[in-house]
Amino acid sequence: MSKRRVTYYYDPDTGAYTYGLGHLMKPHRVSVTHELVNAYDMLGQMHVLKPRRATPESMTAFHTDEYIHFLNRVTPETVEEMTGHGSRFLVGDDNPAFEGVFEFCSISAGGSICASERIADGSADIAINWAGGLHHAKKREASGFCYINDIVLGILELLRTYPRVLYIDIDCHHGDGVEEAFYTTDRVMTCSFHKFGEYFPGTGTQEDRGRGKGKGYSINVPLKDGITDEAFQSVFDPIIAKILEVYRPSAVVLQCGADSLAGDRLGCFNITMEGHAHCVQFLRKYNIPLILLGGGGYTVKNVVRVWAYETACALGIEADIDPNLPWNSYFEWFGPRYRLEVLENNMEDLNVRDGLLDKIRITALQQLQELAP
Numbered sequence: 001m002s003k004r005r006v007t008y009y010y011d012p013d014t015g016a017y018t019y020g021l022g023h024l025m026k027p028h029r030v031s032v033t034h035e036l037v038n039a040y041d042m043l044g045q046m047h048v049l050k051p052r053r054a055t056p057e058s059m060t061a062f063h064t065d066e067y068i069h070f071l072n073r074v075t076p077e078t079v080e081e082m083t084g085h086g087s088r089f090l091v092g093d094d095n096p097a098f099e100g101v102f103e104f105c106s107i108s109a110g111g112s113i114c115a116s117e118r119i120a121d122g123s124a125d126i127a128i129n130w131a132g133g134l135h136h137a138k139k140r141e142a143s144g145f146c147y148i149n150d151i152v153l154g155i156l157e158l159l160r161t162y163p164r165v166l167y168i169d170i171d172c173h174h175g176d177g178v179e180e181a182f183y184t185t186d187r188v189m190t191c192s193f194h195k196f197g198e199y200f201p202g203t204g205t206q207e208d209r210g211r212g213k214g215k216g217y218s219i220n221v222p223l224k225d226g227i228t229d230e231a232f233q234s235v236f237d238p239i240i241a242k243i244l245e246v247y248r249p250s251a252v253v254l255q256c257g258a259d260s261l262a263g264d265r266l267g268c269f270n271i272t273m274e275g276h277a278h279c280v281q282f283l284r285k286y287n288i289p290l291i292l293l294g295g296g297g298y299t300v301k302n303v304v305r306v307w308a309y310e311t312a313c314a315l316g317i318e319a320d321i322d323p324n325l326p327w328n329s330y331f332e333w334f335g336p337r338y339r340l341e342v343l344e345n346n347m348e349d350l351n352v353r354d355g356l357l358d359k360i361r362i363t364a365l366q367q368l369q370e371l372a373p
């Protein structure tokens with residue numbers, strides 16, 4: 001198992017932003033992840049950089065000028081007067097106009113853009129931005145806790161150097177914003193694994209495959225509640241292996257949304273820490289330039305565990321990681337079990353009924369076979 005040059009992007013201000021009392025999305029989880037990565041002595045084994053903040057101009061590589069202008073000016077006090085007159089940039093409780101929302105977005109997006117630059121200039125094999133992965137943000141509006149699509153901005157940066165980029169999304173929700181951005185191009189293949197059926201955002205069926213030049217280059221893997229590690233791997237491994245064979249991407253972006261873990265407050269899957277990290281290990285083996293991003297994840301202590309463990313996987317040191325959590329300033333918070341683990345629970349796996357999962361795998365593999373020369 002050879003070493004990889006890993007660059008890890010972190011801005012110590014990230015954890016200070018809050019979406020507001022009672023909101024499920026907690027930027028603080030990125031700071032606690034950093035604390036645990038530090039407690040495991042991983043910081044000395046990689047390049048740790050503070051990303052440049054993304055400028056409003058750099059965000060307009062994807063978003064409209066009007067939306068960026070709005071986001072750069074909106075405050076909790078002015079959101080009411082700034083909304084209306086036909087402007088629908090922020091809608092409902094999912095995307096509040098919290099204090100410092102634009103700065104938070106510039107940190108998240110800056111991390112993903114810098115990660116792409118770092119990969120493209122050849123100074124890293126793997127780049128990590130746990131503050132990124134906000135896959136629902138649209139060209140002209142916020143959606144599902146996401147305001148700026150750091151992923152799209154990062155991929156656009158990669159496309160300046162690489163002919164083909166693969167985007168993989170293991171968040172429990174469909175990666176709709178990224179899919180939509182690249183729906184009509186064959187230079188980006190998107191592949192999302194997600195819960196489908198009475199679940200946000202409601203898109204991502206296997207019939208949605210891209211349009212025009214992009215036909216066949218959007219892959220969707222819609223799943224039911226309760227998927228376990230074994231069942232998830234039975235779709236993930238063959239589908240991703242087939243994509244790598246037929247598409248031969250020059251770089252891979254993996255959105256590591258942690259709401260696919262067992263016991264998540266919003267998610268409904270039954271995947272363990274090892275099952276989640278298997279996706280990182282699987283891709284690392286191929287030795288293709290790789291970017292790891294965060295995303296969802298609402299049972300904070302488990303999000304922190306899995307992203308710290310996945311940082312170890314990027315470094316290739318996961319076998320040497322102590323399963324007992326090292327002392328750190330949040331130690332008490334990891335109780336009652338002070339261990340680096342996210343365990344399976346007893347929920348039923350609705351995916352294995354009637355060979356549903358086999359049908360989904362076969363359909364996806366057939367779709368990919370059509371791309372083969």
Ligand code: ZLM
Binds near residue numbers: 023136173174266296
């Ligand atoms: N209502 N507060 C995943 C994004 C999921 C849309 C239904 C909002 C919530 C949720 C917000 C306290 C990622 C929808 C929900 C209530 C319209 C969603 C604020 C509870 C609360 O208590 C809450 C002030 C809030 C939001 C629940 N929203 C649960 N599910 C989804 C968005 C993001 O993980 O994929 C990537 C980061 N929204 O279902 C509604 C239709 C708004």
Ligand code: CA
Binds near residue numbers: 172
């Ligand atoms: Ca997903």
Ligand code: ZN
Binds near residue numbers: 172173259296
């Ligand atoms: Zn999610």
